[in-house]
Amino acid sequence: MADAVAPASNADWFARARRVIPGGVDSPVRSFASVGGTPYTVVSGEGPYVVDAEGNRYIDLVQSYGAVLLGHAHPVVTEAVTAAAARGTTFGAPTPGEVLLAEAICERVPGCEQVRLVSSGTEAAMSAVRLARGATRRDRIVKFDGCYHGHSDGLLAGGGSGVAMLGLPGSVGVSAGAVADTEVVPYNVVPALDERVACVIVEPVAANMNLVPPAPGFLEGLRAACDAVGALLIFDEVITGFRLGPDGATGRSGVAPDLWCFGKVIGGGLPVGAFAGRRDLMAELAPGGPVYQAGTLSGNPLATAAGLAVLDHVGPADYEALAARAAAFAEDLEAAVASAGLAVTAPAVGPLVGLFVGPASSGPLVPPWDYDSAHALASNGTYGHFFHAMLRRGVALAPGPYEVMFPGMAHDDGVLSRVVDAAADAAAEAATEREVEVG
Numbered sequence: 001m002a003d004a005v006a007p008a009s010n011a012d013w014f015a016r017a018r019r020v021i022p023g024g025v026d027s028p029v030r031s032f033a034s035v036g037g038t039p040y041t042v043v044s045g046e047g048p049y050v051v052d053a054e055g056n057r058y059i060d061l062v063q064s065y066g067a068v069l070l071g072h073a074h075p076v077v078t079e080a081v082t083a084a085a086a087r088g089t090t091f092g093a094p095t096p097g098e099v100l101l102a103e104a105i106c107e108r109v110p111g112c113e114q115v116r117l118v119s120s121g122t123e124a125a126m127s128a129v130r131l132a133r134g135a136t137r138r139d140r141i142v143k144f145d146g147c148y149h150g151h152s153d154g155l156l157a158g159g160g161s162g163v164a165m166l167g168l169p170g171s172v173g174v175s176a177g178a179v180a181d182t183e184v185v186p187y188n189v190v191p192a193l194d195e196r197v198a199c200v201i202v203e204p205v206a207a208n209m210n211l212v213p214p215a216p217g218f219l220e221g222l223r224a225a226c227d228a229v230g231a232l233l234i235f236d237e238v239i240t241g242f243r244l245g246p247d248g249a250t251g252r253s254g255v256a257p258d259l260w261c262f263g264k265v266i267g268g269g270l271p272v273g274a275f276a277g278r279r280d281l282m283a284e285l286a287p288g289g290p291v292y293q294a295g296t297l298s299g300n301p302l303a304t305a306a307g308l309a310v311l312d313h314v315g316p317a318d319y320e321a322l323a324a325r326a327a328a329f330a331e332d333l334e335a336a337v338a339s340a341g342l343a344v345t346a347p348a349v350g351p352l353v354g355l356f357v358g359p360a361s362s363g364p365l366v367p368p369w370d371y372d373s374a375h376a377l378a379s380n381g382t383y384g385h386f387f388h389a390m391l392r393r394g395v396a397l398a399p400g401p402y403e404v405m406f407p408g409m410a411h412d413d414g415v416l417s418r419v420v421d422a423a424a425d426a427a428a429e430a431a432t433e434r435e436v437e438v439g
């Protein structure tokens with residue numbers, strides 16, 4: 001597959017990257033720190049595929065960690081962005097695109113009345129928490145172990161994803177003061193709250209400790225617990241929003257939070273985030289209210305054009321079809337990996353598919369319900385073998401055991417069945433490697 005005339009190999013690019021970029025990556029989850037080896041450098045993508053610097057083509061299940069829903073370089077996105085760029089890239093004045101995107105979000109998400117656009121999910125979560133504190137005049141926040149809400153100081157504690165992959169408790173450089181008002185509690189248990197709590201922030205389907213669905217009654221319990229003490233409930237739907245369906249986890253669960261965080265899909269692959277909520281709460285924001293929040297590139301015309309193109313392109317039937325494909329894929333994948341001799345569980349929620357693998361000796365795997373149980377399954381050392389065996393067969397998974405797979409609108413049955421075929425072979429190889437390793 002390697003292209004002999006490629007100007008630089010993946011290794012060349014990575015060596016150059018490491019000279020000028022810490023660790024060679026602009027986000028730690030992209031590094032191969034937990035699986036070993038050298039990352040492939042992507043030069044292009046098309047639909048479900050990415051192509052690396054050596055000309056290798058992979059079926060891509062990373063899809064920018066969920067930012068891409070239609071597949072790479074989808075023409076409706078490319079055309080919308082190109083047209084927007086020709087009109088000017090940023091103005092520092094209101095533009096139609098931000099109005100249209102805010103309207104599109106409010107139309108789809110029940111209970112969501114106003115939206116403030118920002119440039120990342122991190123900003124969305126950080127700003128939603130500030131708003132919750134401002135609106136309640138309380139300081140304490142409650143988050144769940146293994147839920148990721150971006151890398152802002154107060155939210156990084158117990159953060160899942162890259163933090164979990166690197167085995168960090170949080171981050172050096174975050175002061176004790178910055179996290180003093182953050183309480184981290186186990187997922188899927190309704191915590192005891194009191195009247196010092198400004199907000200409870202939760203991933204309504206946890207997708208940064210691999211995949212952990214909410215237990216029946218968990219989200220309803222959070223709603224009731226918040227209401228009992230006057231705390232606000234924040235759904236961080238940066239992954240689930242406009243991916244589980246047009247109305248996200250909110251529609252799926254029937255539980256409405258007070259505030260939402262969005263990102264990823266709503267930017268169509270460009271940098272966007274949003275926080276949103278009831279009109280009375282959003283009125284607390286500057287310029288009308290006392291909670292300050294701002295951004296030079298917020299509501300950027302290219303990003304809103306891309307996001308709108310995606311939201312307008314998909315309807316409920318597309319989401320239903322994708323969820324059905326993903327459910328079948330999860331079942332087939334689990335069966336293929338198990339029959340090849342690894343212990344496995346592949347939980348699925350709508351289009352989100354998780355994957356935990358272990359040595360056959362660990363017996364059938366029970367799907368995890370919180371960070372501790374997810375960590376136990378993700379840290380057995382098998383994933384790295386499986387990951388590389390898949391990569392050699394032309395399938396790109398995330399290079400860490402705490403991420404979910406993102407089959408999207410471009411992953412048809414044919415593509416997904418090739419992933420399953422590759423998984424059967426890859427699992428057999430990984431099982432052998434593991435046996436050699438454990439002796």
Ligand SMILES: *Cc1c(COP(=O)(O)O)cnc(C)c1O
Nearest residue numbers: 120121122148149150236238239
């Ligand atoms: C990705 C993610 C974020 C952070 O978004 P960025 O755009 O990476 O800053 C926040 N919350 C959740 C649930 C996420 O998955």
